[in-house]
Amino acid sequence: MPAPSPRPPRRHVLVLGGTAEARRLAAALAAHPAGIRVTTSLAGRTARPEAPAGEVRIGGFGGAEGLAEWLRAHRVDALVDATHPFAESITANAARAAAATGVPVVVLRRPGWRPVPGDRWYDVPSLAAAAEALPGLGERVFLSTGRLGLAAFARLTGRHFLVRAVERPDPPLPPDTEVLLARGPFTLAGERELLRAHRIDVLVTKDSGGEATAAKLTAARELGLPVVVVRRPALPDGVPAVPDVAAVLRRLGLAPDGTGQAEQAGKPT
Numbered sequence: 608m609p610a611p612s613p614r615p616p617r618r619h620v621l622v623l624g625g626t627a628e629a630r631r632l633a634a635a636l637a638a639h640p641a642g643i644r645v646t647t648s649l650a651g652r653t654a655r656p657e658a659p660a661g662e663v664r665i666g667g668f669g670g671a672e673g674l675a676e677w678l679r680a681h682r683v684d685a686l687v688d689a690t691h692p693f694a695e696s697i698t699a700n701a702a703r704a705a706a707a708t709g710v711p712v713v714v715l716r717r718p719g720w721r722p723v724p725g726d727r728w729y730d731v732p733s734l735a736a737a738a739e740a741l742p743g744l745g746e747r748v749f750l751s752t753g754r755l756g757l758a759a760f761a762r763l764t765g766r767h768f769l770v771r772a773v774e775r776p777d778p779p780l781p782p783d784t785e786v787l788l789a790r791g792p793f794t795l796a797g798e799r800e801l802l803r804a805h806r807i808d809v810l811v812t813k814d815s816g817g818e819a820t821a822a823k824l825t826a827a828r829e830l831g832l833p834v835v836v837v838r839r840p841a842l843p844d845g846v847p848a849v850p851d852v853a854a855v856l857r858r859l860g861l862a863p864d865g866t867g868q869a870e871q872a873g874k875p876t
C-alpha cells in the first residue's frame with residue numbers, strides 16, 4: 608500500500624494587530640476552510656487585550672530586523688499590517704521586514720474621516736500642532752486622542768482638559784485634566800450628553816476613521832463645536848493598502864465568504 612502523502616503545511620499569516628479590524632481579520636482567517644494558520648502580534652500596551660482567534664504573540668520584535676527574523680523563523684507566508692493608522696513605527700518596520708525577506712505584505716487601513724457640511728474642522732499634522740492650534744479655539748477641551756502622546760499638551764495652562772482613554776495615561780498631562788476611562792463604541796446620544804455635561808467647547812481627535820468612535824464628530828457638528836483633526840502619517844512607499852477585511856482576503860487569494868480555495872498569494876506590487 609502506498610504511504611499516504613504528507614499533508615502540505617498550512618499557510619501561515621502574521622497579523623500585526625491592536626485594532627478591531629485585526630481581530631475581525633484573525634477570526635475570518637482562523638475560520639477559513641482553506642485551513643490557514645493565523646498568528647496575531649500585539650504590542651503588549653493593553654493590560655487585558657481582547658483575545659483574537661488563532662495564535663497570539665505579545666511584545667515588540669526588536670525593530671525591522673527582529674521582525675524579519677521572526678518571519679523567517681516561523682515560516683510566515685504573508686504579513687498583514689492591521690495596526691492603528693497612527694502606529695507609524697511598526698508599519699515602517701513591517702515594510703522593511705517584508706522587503707528584506709520577500710514575504711508579501713499588505714496594510715489593512717480603515718478609511719479616514721472626511722468633513723461634511725456643517726463641520727468646523729481644523730486639520731493639523733501632529734499632536735504638537737494640535738496643541739498649538741488650541742488657543743483661540745476653546746477653553747474646555749475634549750482630548751479624545753488616546754492615552755499616548757499627551758505630553759504635547761502638558762504645558763497648556765488655563766484650560767480644562769477632559770481626556771478619554773481605555774487605560775490611564777501616563778504623565779506628563781496638562782495641570783487641569785480630568786481622565787475618563789472608557790472603551791468604544793460610543794453612541795451619538797452618549798457623545799452629545801458628554802459634550803454638554805462637561806461644557807466642552809473644542810474637540811481634539813486623531814483621524815482614526817471607522818464607525819466605533821465617529822459619533823463624537825456628529826455630536827460636535829450638532830453643537831457647532833470646532834474639531835482639531837490630527838491627520839494620519841503617510842504609509843511607507845510601495846506598500847499596498849486596502850480598506851477592509853474582505854479586501855485583505857482577496858489579496859491573499861481567499862474568498863471573503865469563506866467558500867473559496869487558497870491560491871498562491873502574489874507578491875504585492
Ligand code: NAP
Pocket residue numbers: 623624625626648649650652665666667668669670671673674689690691693694695696697698700752753755813
Ligand atoms: P508604534 O509607535 O508604531 O510602535 C512602537 C513599537 O512597538 C514598534 O516599533 C514595535 O516594537 C512595537 N509594536 C507596535 N505594534 C506592535 C504589534 N502589533 N506587535 C508587536 N510589536 C508591536 O505603535 P504605537 O502607536 O505605540 O501602538 C502600539 C499598538 O497599539 C499597535 O499595535 C497599534 O495597533 C495599537 N494602537 C495604537 C494606537 C495609536 O493611536 N497609536 C491606537 C490604538 C491602538 P519593536 O520595534 O521592538 O518591534
